[in-house]
Amino acid sequence: MVAGAGGELINNGDVQETLKAHGVLWNHAMSFIKSMCLKCAVELDIPNAIFRHGMPATIAELLEKLSIPEAKSRRLRILMRLLSREGIFKSHITLSGEEAFDLTPISLLLTTVAGDRPSSxxxxxxxxxxxxxxxxxxxxxxxxxxxxxxxxxxxxxxxxxxxxxxxxxxxxxxxxxxxxxxxxxxxxxxxxxxxxxxxxxxxxxxxxxxxxxxxxxxxxxxxxxxxxxxxxxxxxxxxxxxxxxxxxxxxxxxxxxxxxxxxxxxxxxxxxxxxxxxxxxxxxxxxxxxxxxxxxxxxxxxxxxxxxxxxxxxxxxxxxxxxxxxxxxxxxxxxxxxxxxxxxxxxxxxxxxxxxxxxxxxxxx
Ligand SMILES: C[S@@+](CC[C@H](N)C(=O)[O-])C[C@H]1O[C@@H](n2cnc3c(N)ncnc32)[C@H](O)[C@@H]1O
CATH class of the missing domain: 3.40.50.150 (Vaccinia Virus protein VP39)
Incomplete structure (x- = not known):
């Protein structure tokens, strides 16, 4: 128990539980953004760009290949991090310490240039x-x-x-x-x-x-x-x-x-x-x-x-x-x-x- 601002006793465990539920609620409410980021990645042709690159691509490499302005660098990194957390791409740290993104079996399904299998x-x-x-x-x-x-x-x-x-x-x-x-x-x-x-x-x-x-x-x-x-x-x-x-x-x-x-x-x-x-x-x-x-x-x-x-x-x-x-x-x-x-x-x-x-x-x- 801890004392609240008015001196009343608050159960700390209850507060933690409520805060956790609050975070999960926010996550559910914004999950449609995940779907829209997936759509954006397909429209930007990111899966094909990584496939053609032949190895994990850094954000600088993706910006150049996709003709995205340098000023959007941080925004693209966040989009790629979100999709990597969802298993759509995979985030690596290269030997030079840079973050790079690779395909996973999920994003491989989105490529139009890999193998004979039709793209999804x-x-x-x-x-x-x-x-x-x-x-x-x-x-x-x-x-x-x-x-x-x-x-x-x-x-x-x-x-x-x-x-x-x-x-x-x-x-x-x-x-x-x-x-x-x-x-x-x-x-x-x-x-x-x-x-x-x-x-x-x-x-x-x-x-x-x-x-x-x-x-x-x-x-x-x-x-x-x-x-x-x-x-x-x-x-x-x-x-x-x-x-x-x-x-x-x-x-x-x-x-x-x-x-x-x-x-x-x-x-x-x-x-x-x-x-x-x-x-x-x-x-x-x-x-x-x-x-x-x-x-x-x-x-x-x-x-x-x-x-x-x-x-x-x-x-x-x-x-x-x-x-x-x-x-x-x-x-x-x-x-x-x-x-x-x-x-x-x-x-x-x-x-x-x-x-x-x-x-x-x-x-x-
Ligand atoms: C969900 S799509 C499936 C297409 C295809 N069988 C496939 O799996 O790729 C449904 C198909 O039913 C066709 N369709 C809808 N109403 C129809 C009707 N009254 N008679 C014949 N085809 C119809 C649509 O034009 C569409 O091509």
């Missing part, structure tokens, strides 16, 4: 674009709304995610590049682990297949596979044509082109349960019975599957919230997936936890 930078730039960040300001208003169909995204922009993508070519481009970067990453992993779900499939339609990155990787990995990308007309119209891939524009709620198998990569988490059942029914109509190889292949999260750390548990929760902010969808656990499959008339399913936080779910008619 376009996906990060998409996630942190103002169109996706601004709706977060609407959350408390959104929770009080009776209307369950309006999303925070619609409250911020006056239209749905897909309508905005259809209206604004630059947003459409940013989104499609982000998704193509993710598809490149996922297909790299799928083909490295053997891609057994795709083996033996002769014809496949990639529903909501975007710019065709997934389809192109599948056609290359599985010779003899004929692939069709099916997406909204404005997406298909602007997609670069890819060898061995056919493009068809349309609406998956109306009709899905026929094939042995339908792929739904990162589609169903965008939609409500009712909409998912409608999409899955259209997919079931497009494929032959199970005995003739018919199946739907879903690449999406199964909440609770593939999580090996507190960070991955938190990442799945963040994705669930992101779907709530942008769309009427959600991330589902196995029980929630099973209900969708039963309601849309499928007989059986198999989950393979294959791609980090995401799984491959094969669903059979």
């Amino acid at each position: 930078s376009p996906f990060i730039l998409m996630l942190l674009d103002r169109h996706l960040v601004d709706p977060c300001q609407q959350l408390s208003h959104w929770f009080r709304l009776q209307d369950a169909a309006t999303t925070p995204f619609e409250m911020a922009h006056g239209k749905s995610f897909w309508e905005l993508a259809g209206d604004r070519p630059e947003f459409n481009d940013l989104f499609n590049k982000g998704m193509a970067s993710d598809s490149g990453f996922v297909m790299d992993v799928v083909t490295h682990i053997g891609g057994s779900a795709f083996r033996g499939v002769k014809t496949l339609v990639d529903v909501g297949g975007g710019t065709g990155m997934t389809a192109a990787a599948l056609v290359e990995a599985f010779p003899g596979l004929a692939c069709t990308v099916f997406d909204l007309p404005h997406v298909v119209e602007t997609a670069e044509r890819r060898k061995g891939v056919e493009f068809v524009g349309g609406d998956m709620f109306v009709e899905v082109p026929g094939a042995d198998a339908v792929l739904l990569k990162w589609i169903l988490h965008d939609w409500s349960d009712e909409d998912c059942v409608r999409i899955l029914r259209r997919c079931k109509e497009a494929i032959p019975p199970k005995e003739r190889g018919g199946k739907v292949i879903i690449i999406d999260m199964v909440v609770g599957v593939g999580v090996q750390s507190q960070t991955s548990v938190q990442t799945q929760l963040l994705f669930d919230l992101e779907m709530m902010i942008l769309t009427t969808g959600k991330e589902r656990d196995e029980g929630e997936w099973r209900k969708l499959f039963v309601a849309s008339g499928f007989g059986d399913y198999k989950i393979t936890p294959a791609i980090g936080l995401r799984s491959i779910i094969e669903v059979f008619p």
Whole structure:
């Protein structure tokens, strides 16, 4: 106990506890700055600059390579120190006693010049674009709304995610590049682990297949596979044509082109349960019975599957919230997936936890 200014007794332990909580509260309130510093590092091209440098880069070296004025030296150092504390870069002290920054496995994913693996930078730039960040300001208003169909995204922009993508070519481009970067990453992993779900499939339609990155990787990995990308007309119209891939524009709620198998990569988490059942029914109509190889292949999260750390548990929760902010969808656990499959008339399913936080779910008619 210590005496307070007015002579009253104060428990020192309580004060320390309160001060600790106060610091943690400040940290939570400002954590969005971490995300914005990550965005800034990608926009400044810091990961590529360090990679090209071939060794840890000092702040003076980074300033020169990135054409940043000398006067911003201290500011850049603080940004790099914050990102290094988060594990995105690694801080070293060189033999001459200078602080230098190196890549880590995380920032290596952001480079566009290291190896064959597609860069995750376009996906990060998409996630942190103002169109996706601004709706977060609407959350408390959104929770009080009776209307369950309006999303925070619609409250911020006056239209749905897909309508905005259809209206604004630059947003459409940013989104499609982000998704193509993710598809490149996922297909790299799928083909490295053997891609057994795709083996033996002769014809496949990639529903909501975007710019065709997934389809192109599948056609290359599985010779003899004929692939069709099916997406909204404005997406298909602007997609670069890819060898061995056919493009068809349309609406998956109306009709899905026929094939042995339908792929739904990162589609169903965008939609409500009712909409998912409608999409899955259209997919079931497009494929032959199970005995003739018919199946739907879903690449999406199964909440609770593939999580090996507190960070991955938190990442799945963040994705669930992101779907709530942008769309009427959600991330589902196995029980929630099973209900969708039963309601849309499928007989059986198999989950393979294959791609980090995401799984491959094969669903059979
Ligand atoms: C989250 S993205 C996934 C893209 C791609 N499958 C991937 O993982 O990279 C969702 C896709 O669904 C498409 N989409 C949205 N509504 C659709 C509809 N009614 N019919 C067909 N495609 C649709 C979007 O244009 C977009 O390309």
